[in-house]
Amino acid sequence: MKLLFGNKKNDLLSLLKKQDPAAQKIFYEQNVKKFLSVSKSYVSDLYQAEDCLIKAFCKIFKHIESFRGESNLESWARRIVVNECLNFIKSHKTVFYLDEINQSFHEDIHETEIDCDFNAQELLDQLPDAYRMVFNLYVLEGYSHQEIADTLQISIAVSKTQLFRAKEKLRKIYFQQQKKSEK
Amino acid sequence: MKTFKDNIEFQIKKQIEERKIVPSRDLWSEIELHNNSNNSPKSKVNWFLVAACLMLTFSLGIALFFLNQSPEIKPQMVKVTEKTTADSIVKDPVQSSIPLAVGNNDKKDIKKNTCSGKKRSGFCCNNGIKQTERSCLCKETGNSPDFHS
Numbered sequence: 001m002k003l004l005f006g007n008k009k010n011d012l013l014s015l016l017k018k019q020d021p022a023a024q025k026i027f028y029e030q031n032v033k034k035f036l037s038v039s040k041s042y043v044s045d046l047y048q049a050e051d052c053l054i055k056a057f058c059k060i061f062k063h064i065e066s067f068r069g070e071s072n073l074e075s076w077a078r079r080i081v082v083n084e085c086l087n088f089i090k091s092h093k094t095v096f097y098l099d100e101i102n103q104s105f106h107e108d109i110h111e112t113e114i115d116c117d118f119n120a121q122e123l124l125d126q127l128p129d130a131y132r133m134v135f136n137l138y139v140l141e142g143y144s145h146q147e148i149a150d151t152l153q154i155s156i157a158v159s160k161t162q163l164f165r166a167k168e169k170l171r172k173i174y175f176q177q178q179k180k181s182e183k
Numbered sequence: 184m185k186t187f188k189d190n191i192e193f194q195i196k197k198q199i200e201e202r203k204i205v206p207s208r209d210l211w212s213e214i215e216l217h218n219n220s221n222n223s224p225k226s227k228v229n230w231f232l233v234a235a236c237l238m239l240t241f242s243l244g245i246a247l248f249f250l251n252q253s254p255e256i257k258p259q260m261v262k263v264t265e266k267t268t269a270d271s272i273v274k275d276p277v278q279s280s281i282p283l284a285v286g287n288n289d290k291k292d293i294k295k296n297t298c299s300g301k302k303r304s305g306f307c308c309n310n311g312i313k314q315t316e317r318s319c320l321c322k323e324t325g326n327s328p329d330f331h332s
Contacts, residue, residue: 024218028211033203041199046207054210058217120198139192140199170191 013073016064024061031074032057035081041136042085044125048092049085056084082141086151089129097130097158118174126173131166138163 015023035056039049060077067076124132133152137143138159143151148159 021215021218024214025211028214032210033205036204036206037199037202040204046204050206050208050210053206054213054217057210057214061214061218118194120195121202123195139196167191170195174191 013064013067013069016061017067019061019064027060027077028057031077035078038078038081038140039085040121041124041140042082042133043088048088052084052088053081056081059084079141082137083151086133089133093129097152097154097162118177122177123170123173127166127169130162131169134159134162135166135170 012023012027016027032053036049036053039053039056040046043049043052056077059080063080067073124136127135134148137148137151138145145156145159145163148154149156152159154162
């Protein structure tokens, strides 16, 4: 009943810090669909994405005391979800970061408009893990290359290369899909 | 002017942000299960473990203390007797050697030696007094019974 009155977010946070099960359930129901979408963008398999989410929620509830309120609670929790997904990929898959770059790729970028009817998840699923991780951290989470390098323990140059290659790959996949649909 | 890559990035971000996926299974029950197994029982077990460890170390400490104390007394007594006998032998070798030899029945080696010496010299080993006298004589002369035989 407390959560129905007054400052709901602060009440929810204080109850979460007291490990109140009802507050935990409310927080879960508020965010599970959104966070599963985030998790799915990193881990292609839905079942594995859900596993990551379970672990992330457990960590959120366990370490809620360390949340100081400097940022939004949802964005703090989302960061934990992303970290859990990255840990899952690192521990379950061998990730190769190719640091070579072909300068000709830069010249091939077309400044053309695209249709909005494509499925973003289908494109992301076809990216290699290394490309997808860097692309998602840069585009979806808004990380800088320095932050990506620190998070994935790679150099800034490798981060830039992976992002460039990811964009190129997405472009190729998109045009392939367009050609198939035209036929 | 938006380029192709700006568009595709923007579209992907927009789609992922707006998307909501319904879980295919009951995630909450698993989260609850994890939370329950992580929080309460572990802390209880830990306290039990700490208490058990403390009890074990305390009892072991007591046991070791008493075990170490009892053997310390015995060697002290032995040492004292040894010192007194040695001192008395040096001071008065003839008088003190008699009760020492009679009283100390445990020193079988000495008896055996003396017996073997007496056997050779024709004495009977069963008589303790004769043995001691013989040993005393040996000490005074400075020769062992074996050599006399």
